[in-house]
Amino acid sequence: MQPLVLIGQMEKGKAMRLSFLASSMGIRVREIAPGEAGCTLGMLCGLDPLQARAGVLSREMMVMAFFPEPLMDAWLKAMRNTGDTVALKAVLTPYNRLWTAQKLAGELLAEHRSFQAKEKNV
Numbered sequence: 001m002q003p004l005v006l007i008g009q010m011e012k013g014k015a016m017r018l019s020f021l022a023s024s025m026g027i028r029v030r031e032i033a034p035g036e037a038g039c040t041l042g043m044l045c046g047l048d049p050l051q052a053r054a055g056v057l058s059r060e061m062m063v064m065a066f067f068p069e070p071l072m073d074a075w076l077k078a079m080r081n082t083g084d085t086v087a088l089k090a091v092l093t094p095y096n097r098l099w100t101a102q103k104l105a106g107e108l109l110a111e112h113r114s115f116q117a118k119e120k121n122v
Helices: 012-024 069-082 101-120
Strands: 004-008 028-031 061-065 089-091
Touching: 004 012, 004 101, 012 028, 012 069, 061 101, 089 101
Parallel strands: 004 028, 061 089
Antiparallel strands: 004 061
């Protein structure tokens, strides 16, 4: 499958810049629509039949799917080089494939806050 980046709650200009960058690297971008936050990642990535399910994404996030490791490294480096970073990001796995986008965002946010708290205490 073609490498895919799911993006949610991203500012329009940033989404456009990352979409252009992704396109130049052969990566497809799919925005998580407001009415799709309750869909599973498997649905959003085209692995399962898509059924719109209401939900809310409270923060910007990104999910990377179907990336060979060298492309993943190149993608993350290219993002850093443009200055367009995303704090909440994940890779699609067999385990999180069944999670909704909303659940993943919550888990990522909790993890992000934990890391920030640890950094303050160092």
